[in-house]
Amino acid sequence: MDPVVYNIPASMIGAYRGRTVIVRSHDPAEVVGALSAEELTSVAYVQVLSVRSELEPLMHWGQGIPVDLVVQDRKVDLPLLYQCAPLLDRHAVRVTIPVVPGFSKVVKLAVALNFAVKLEVSQPAPPLLDELSQVAHSYLHQATVAQPIEYFHSLFLAFYRGDPVTLWSIQEEDPLHVRYLTDEGKETLSRRFAESDLKGDVTTFVTRFTESLLAEKAECSSCEVLAHCSGYFKWPNREYRCDGVKTLFRTLKSAAEELRGDLAAFTSDGQEERS
Amino acid sequence: MGDHFSLILLPTLACNAECDYCFETRTDCRLSLDQISELVRKVMDHLDRNRITSFSIYWQGGEVMTLPPRWFEESFEIIQKIADENNKEVSHFLQSNMIAYGTQWNRVLAEMFRNSVGTSMDFPNLHRKLKSGGTSEYDRVWTRNIREARDAGIEVGVIAIPNEQTLDWGVERFYSHFVDDLGIRDFQINTPFPGGSLNAVKKGFPLDPHRLTRFFADLATIWFERGFEKGVTIGPLSKLVDYFLHGNKDFACIWRNNCVNDFVCIDPGGHVAQCDCWVTSYPEWRFGNVFAADSLTDLLRKSPARRSLQSRPGVLVQREDCLECDYLGICHGGCPVRAFTVHADVFRKDPYCELYRNLFQTAREMAVERPPGLDSTEGIGVH
Numbered sequence: 186m187d188p189v190v191y192n193i194p195a196s197m198i199g200a201y202r203g204r205t206v207i208v209r210s211h212d213p214a215e216v217v218g219a220l221s222a223e224e225l226t227s228v229a230y231v232q233v234l235s236v237r238s239e240l241e242p243l244m245h246w247g248q249g250i251p252v253d254l255v256v257q258d259r260k261v262d263l264p265l266l267y268q269c270a271p272l273l274d275r276h277a278v279r280v281t282i283p284v285v286p287g288f289s290k291v292v293k294l295a296v297a298l299n300f301a302v303k304l305e306v307s308q309p310a311p312p313l314l315d316e317l318s319q320v321a322h323s324y325l326h327q328a329t330v331a332q333p334i335e336y337f338h339s340l341f342l343a344f345y346r347g348d349p350v351t352l353w354s355i356q357e358e359d360p361l362h363v364r365y366l367t368d369e370g371k372e373t374l375s376r377r378f379a380e381s382d383l384k385g386d387v388t389t390f391v392t393r394f395t396e397s398l399l400a401e402k403a404e405c406s407s408c409e410v411l412a413h414c415s416g417y418f419k420w421p422n423r424e425y426r427c428d429g430v431k432t433l434f435r436t437l438k439s440a441a442e443e444l445r446g447d448l449a450a451f452t453s454d455g456q457e458e459r460s
Numbered sequence: 461m462g463d464h465f466s467l468i469l470l471p472t473l474a475c476n477a478e479c480d481y482c483f484e485t486r487t488d489c490r491l492s493l494d495q496i497s498e499l500v501r502k503v504m505d506h507l508d509r510n511r512i513t514s515f516s517i518y519w520q521g522g523e524v525m526t527l528p529p530r531w532f533e534e535s536f537e538i539i540q541k542i543a544d545e546n547n548k549e550v551s552h553f554l555q556s557n558m559i560a561y562g563t564q565w566n567r568v569l570a571e572m573f574r575n576s577v578g579t580s581m582d583f584p585n586l587h588r589k590l591k592s593g594g595t596s597e598y599d600r601v602w603t604r605n606i607r608e609a610r611d612a613g614i615e616v617g618v619i620a621i622p623n624e625q626t627l628d629w630g631v632e633r634f635y636s637h638f639v640d641d642l643g644i645r646d647f648q649i650n651t652p653f654p655g656g657s658l659n660a661v662k663k664g665f666p667l668d669p670h671r672l673t674r675f676f677a678d679l680a681t682i683w684f685e686r687g688f689e690k691g692v693t694i695g696p697l698s699k700l701v702d703y704f705l706h707g708n709k710d711f712a713c714i715w716r717n718n719c720v721n722d723f724v725c726i727d728p729g730g731h732v733a734q735c736d737c738w739v740t741s742y743p744e745w746r747f748g749n750v751f752a753a754d755s756l757t758d759l760l761r762k763s764p765a766r767r768s769l770q771s772r773p774g775v776l777v778q779r780e781d782c783l784e785c786d787y788l789g790i791c792h793g794g795c796p797v798r799a800f801t802v803h804a805d806v807f808r809k810d811p812y813c814e815l816y817r818n819l820f821q822t823a824r825e826m827a828v829e830r831p832p833g834l835d836s837t838e839g840i841g842v843h
Binding site: 244265266268271293296327 | 463709721777787788
């Protein structure tokens with residue numbers, strides 16, 4: 186079976202029968218109408234491109250099918266998250282939030298409502314790095330935050346377990362695992378690449394891109410987090426300085442090491458070892 | 461509402477007490493058995509339309525025990541029959557002032573309510589009065605009846621509402637009265653609010669948050685020292701500590717993300733609203749009438765009042781400081797009826813905000829400090 190998951194518009198379901206798909210639409214009713222009961226088994230999740238849409242069709246449909254709600258305008262969409270909360274009764278729900286000024290407020294409400302979060306991040310400028318740092322701190326340390334906030338969560342686990350996972354994979358942009366079909370049917374990495382010319386085979390893009398960065402002997406070549414980043418933050422502008430994002434990596438790595446140390450300090454019967 | 465639907469059902473608004481802070485406008489109206497049947501069939505239709513398989517009925521009044529036990533036995537049979545026909549599970553819970561309790565209620569309490577009842581009493585009792593007597597007579601009858609009920613094997617949970625004198629007298633006397641003297645092992649403290657028609661007592665609400673905060677902090681200390689390991693539960697402290705230890709968000713209605721998603725209330729006239737205070741005292745906030753509507757689902761969906769309440773937490777995160785609060789995820793702006801009765805504006809946060817924040821902080825610190833035994837769920841109100 187094809188190991189790749191295809192993110193497709195609901196209108197393309199017929200063409201992707203038999204493959205694992207992420208079905209996206211602005212209108213949940215379109216998704217519900219397009220998928221037969223048999224086809225649900227091949228749905229990785231449903232992506233709703235606007236929280237302003239009428240969610241009622243999903244409330245009593247597809248028990249257990251995960252749903253990804255995409256925030257478009259943080260100010261307009263923020264209060265609407267409350268109306269999305271009943272979806273959690275039947276679905277695992279993630280909210281995808283673009284990292285734009287003020288995004289942390291949406292993150293805060295989303296996790297308060299028990300939604301998982303995915304941050305859609307590209308090349309954050311300094312004020313956004315501050316905001317990202319605040320969100321990372323609350324993800325790591327706030328007692329009332331119990332949901333994963335990606336990419337922090339998977340990266341934290343990767344540091345904790347020593348897994349060789351990359352940001353491309355965490356952000357569902359690794360073409361070896363996920364492909365995005367534009368509304369026009371063009372195959373690419375994700376929606377932020379929809380208008381880009383990747384010059385060549387999509388499946389090898391990340392490898393080619395990383396190799397080209399290393400060949401330049403620029404920032405990536407001596408970077409401590411290259412194994413987990415693979416040049417993720419160098420797209421689209423290769424001149425982007427990564428100091429801020431590297432600080433975030435270090436914060437997550439340090440927290441993972443601290444947790445590992447704390448757990449190691451406990452004996453197998455749960456008692457803290459005292460020297 | 462998920463896979464469960466909760467209904468607060470007021471089968472009567474008649475009452476045998478005359479409490480100063482009651483928020484209900486009382487009438488002699490009561491539900492007939494035929495109306496119970498019609499109402500439950502409409503609830504079943506609502507459950508079917510929303511693919512819900514189970515529901516709970518919280519029986520409240522008025523005072524439910526002004527109806528005869530036989531009426532409850534017959535209602536129970538009717539409801540169970542309809543639930544069975546529709547392949548639904550139904551659970552019943554009872555809230556009574558216990559003033560009319562006698563052994564004649566034991567069978568209903570056992571069969572319908574699994575030998576459990578919730579009641580209310582304050583310490584000191586300044587405001588709960590019998591219709592034909594004062595507070596001391598109320599105390600005497602209530603105390604006698606809950607002792608008899610407990611002797612009959614009935615579990616009695618108590619809701620207490622603090623007053624100024626409660627705060628003056630302090631926690632030691634409060635705790636000793638309920639736990640040591642009366643043997644209550646499960647009680648909850650609710651905050652008073654000026655619902656319904658205003659009077660001199662209600663003008664004193666909300667109570668001073670600083671004094672209430674001190675009271676709850678002291679209560680938490682005593683509970684940890686004397687009650688926790690013996691299995692005494694105190695709402696909301698027990699569940700808050702449980703949340704900070706284990707992540708269980710099993711809170712009272714005031715701290716759900718939106719109570720509109722969790723339950724509705726129906727009075728004996730068939731009026732549907734968010735809860736007992738709304739349905740009895742604020743007709744303009746009713747969602748409709750279940751007997752006049754073809755479908756409860758449509759009634760709820762089309763109600764402007766319900767839509768307004770539904771939008772409240774979303775409005776609060778824009779207008780109030782809720783989004784800045786560390787405890788947004790366990791409060792969501794608190795109770796709409798408390799906000800409305802204090803501020804005459806449903807789109808304000810709960811007037812007890814400051815108390816809640818301090819309470820959350822206290823519970824969080826208690827969970828972090830973890831006194832002996834707190835690692836287990838035993839004794840912290842996990843039901």
